[in-house]
Amino acid sequence: MAVSSSNLADPASDSGRRRADQFLITCLGIFRAIQLLQATLVTIVRYDQYKIWWPVAAALVVVASWSAVMYTTSRRRGQVRPSWYAADVLVTIGSTLLVEQLCQPSEVQTWTNWAFLIGCNAAMLGALVLPGWAAMAMSVVLAGIGLAGAGAALASGQASMSNALGNTATYIGLTAMTVLALRYLRRTGAALDAANQRSLAAEVAQAAERSRFEDRLTQYRTLHDTVLSTLTALSRGGLDVQLPEVRARATREADYLRRLLMGEVATSPARTLHEALSFVIEDVTALGLRTHYLTDGVPGDLPPRAVTALAEAAREALTNVIRHSHTNEAWLTSAGQTDGEIVVSVADRGRGFRVERAVTGLGLQRSIRDRLTAAGGTALIDSQPGEGTLVELRWSAAAAGVVSQNGAGR
Amino acid sequence: MIRLGAIDDDRMLLEGFRAWLSGVDDFTLVACAATVDELLRTSPQVDVVMLDLRLADNSEPASNVARLVAAGHRVCVVSTHHDQAAALTTVEAGAAGYVTKDNDLPRLLEALREVAAGGTAHSRELAFTLMQDHRPERPKLSEKQRTLLVLLASGLTLEAAARRMEIRPGTAKTYLDRVKEKYEQVGRPARTKLELYERVNEDGLT
Numbered sequence: 210m211a212v213s214s215s216n217l218a219d220p221a222s223d224s225g226r227r228r229a230d231q232f233l234i235t236c237l238g239i240f241r242a243i244q245l246l247q248a249t250l251v252t253i254v255r256y257d258q259y260k261i262w263w264p265v266a267a268a269l270v271v272v273a274s275w276s277a278v279m280y281t282t283s284r285r286r287g288q289v290r291p292s293w294y295a296a297d298v299l300v301t302i303g304s305t306l307l308v309e310q311l312c313q314p315s316e317v318q319t320w321t322n323w324a325f326l327i328g329c330n331a332a333m334l335g336a337l338v339l340p341g342w343a344a345m346a347m348s349v350v351l352a353g354i355g356l357a358g359a360g361a362a363l364a365s366g367q368a369s370m371s372n373a374l375g376n377t378a379t380y381i382g383l384t385a386m387t388v389l390a391l392r393y394l395r396r397t398g399a400a401l402d403a404a405n406q407r408s409l410a411a412e413v414a415q416a417a418e419r420s421r422f423e424d425r426l427t428q429y430r431t432l433h434d435t436v437l438s439t440l441t442a443l444s445r446g447g448l449d450v451q452l453p454e455v456r457a458r459a460t461r462e463a464d465y466l467r468r469l470l471m472g473e474v475a476t477s478p479a480r481t482l483h484e485a486l487s488f489v490i491e492d493v494t495a496l497g498l499r500t501h502y503l504t505d506g507v508p509g510d511l512p513p514r515a516v517t518a519l520a521e522a523a524r525e526a527l528t529n530v531i532r533h534s535h536t537n538e539a540w541l542t543s544a545g546q547t548d549g550e551i552v553v554s555v556a557d558r559g560r561g562f563r564v565e566r567a568v569t570g571l572g573l574q575r576s577i578r579d580r581l582t583a584a585g586g587t588a589l590i591d592s593q594p595g596e597g598t599l600v601e602l603r604w605s606a607a608a609a610g611v612v613s614q615n616g617a618g619r
Numbered sequence: 620m621i622r623l624g625a626i627d628d629d630r631m632l633l634e635g636f637r638a639w640l641s642g643v644d645d646f647t648l649v650a651c652a653a654t655v656d657e658l659l660r661t662s663p664q665v666d667v668v669m670l671d672l673r674l675a676d677n678s679e680p681a682s683n684v685a686r687l688v689a690a691g692h693r694v695c696v697v698s699t700h701h702d703q704a705a706a707l708t709t710v711e712a713g714a715a716g717y718v719t720k721d722n723d724l725p726r727l728l729e730a731l732r733e734v735a736a737g738g739t740a741h742s743r744e745l746a747f748t749l750m751q752d753h754r755p756e757r758p759k760l761s762e763k764q765r766t767l768l769v770l771l772a773s774g775l776t777l778e779a780a781a782r783r784m785e786i787r788p789g790t791a792k793t794y795l796d797r798v799k800e801k802y803e804q805v806g807r808p809a810r811t812k813l814e815l816y817e818r819v820n821e822d823g824l825t
Contacts, residue, residue: 460721463721464721466700467699467700467701467721470700471700471701501721501722501743501774503743503744503747503772505701505703505747505751506751506753539774540743540773540774541774542747542772542773542774544747544751544772546753547753554773554774556773556774556775557774558774558776558779591783593779593783596776596778596779596782597775597776597779599770599773599774599775599783601773
């Protein structure tokens with residue numbers, strides 16, 4: 210099931226509730242715009258039905274401008290701020306009282322009294338800001354104020370009570386309808402969000418599983434091409450284990466299995482230090498070097514530049530063993546310490562060299578050191594003629610962090 | 620002549636080992652078994668027992684070592700691949716050596732010789748295991764002892780490590796023996812319990 214891209218286009222508005230509110234604000238905004246249009250027509254056409262015309266017109270302008278600002282802003286935000294709603298209520302009450310007082314009493318229950326509908330709209334808007342029961346209460350209050358404003362007309366019999374009660378019922382009824390509609394819309398919106406989340410999570414999990422599966426498949430293929438075929442040949446009696454090449458092959462493949470047991474050996478670009486070092490070992494093994502590898506306590510989430518620096522420096526050190534030590538055996542150790550420091554060491558038991566003599570001649574030493582210092586670590590190269598060489602690479606997040614702060618522009 | 624007892628559930632490997640050992644002058648394979656029970660039953664006269672870390676009967680490596688030590692044997696543990704946690708428990712239980720099978724046989728024999736002589740085998744794997752002991756209850760090691768472990772764990776020979784530390788190889792060996800003693804002290808309470816258990820068991824059987 211594909212996740213529609215439009216749902217994810219704007220992460221800030223991915224709340225179903227927000228979309229529900231926005232929809233209702235739009236509807237009420239349109240409703241009020243229609244009412245204001247009506248009010249404008251009425252105010253112009255029936256101008257003589259008002260005791261004083263210009264305050265009514267002024268009130269209309271105020272209500273119209275205020276409504277425009279409040280509705281457009283609230284719609285963009287996807288919510289009506291309580292303070293803004295309070296202002297709307299005040300503007301509504303003010304204009305209701307004003308218009309009803311300035312209406313000819315006989316016109317109070319006609320379209321001339323355009324404040325009635327504004328008040329209804331304000332009551333409905335309460336559903337977005339107040340809890341259901343409070344919105345209903347507000348609608349009763351606003352209806353009551355409307356009734357009070359028409360009090361004089363009612364008392365003198367020029368407005369009918371049944372009409373007035375009918376209008377009140379409209380306020381309350383429409384508000385109830387809005388409250389229910391909003392509840393439904395919000396619930397649907399939330400359900401849609403939850404469904405989208407689940408679908409997205411499932412896709413992510415599927416993708417991860419697929420990549421792990423592919424990694425595993427490639428590992429099996431490697432095992433099939435190497436270990437399995439060697440064992441099969443052995444079982445058929447087709448391999449002479451006295452031959453050095455055969456034993457070398459068995460050694461290589463046993464070492465590969467050991468690395469598999471020590472941690473996931475990746476087939477894609479290496480993420481962890483163990484994976485990176487495994488690649489390095491495979492490469493130098495192909496060149497004839499037997500590497501004894503031990504690892505313990507190295508976190509799987511080292512920064513990539515630290516992983517690269519340590520692995521590539523180790524590669525250079527191991528290549529150096531092949532070139533200069535006159536042996537074909539090396540020891541590679543990678544260990545994490547409790548203080549967070551990572552130590553990778555490469556040792557051989559070969560010819561060794563005089564460290565002081567080889568200062569500038571061996572670009573290798575400088576290369577290894579530079580790799581580590583660039584990543585915020587250190588490298589130590591120690592050797593004794595006839596006693597082999599030890600290369601010690603150290604890196605820690607703490608030390609690297611300190612360097613990068615004041616090492617800029619080196 | 621060093622008399623060797625071997626405990627390994629891999630018959631084929633043991634046979635191969637026996638064949639290989641027949642060409643070695645100072646070793647003779649006296650007893651072979653697949654489990655600790657099997658070996659102890661025959662009460663063999665051996666100078667060192669080579670014990671595989673993981674046996675087919677799913678026994679705890681530490682208790683295997685403890686029982687052999689309680690019976691008076693010197694134990695050198697071998698494993699197909701490195702297992703940090705299990706190796707630590709065997710050292711605490713009294714193993715004097717720990718070597719992985721990716722080492723060639725001469726190195727394995729060197730470790731067995733050391734253990735048979737009553738010392739601690741200075742294998743790289745043992746040093747690495749102790750170096751990476753980060754448990755809060757680990758024994759406190761001196762600066763020099765730690766440095767020696769780190770150098771040996773990197774793969775240096777004992778001689779190379781000693782020279783780097785400007786001490787004699789004999790002194791370095793003493794450091795290692797001291798480290799092993801500290802580990803044995805940590806493991807003593809459990810071993811004493813086990814010794815008592817074994818003795819009660821024996822009495823019950825006879």
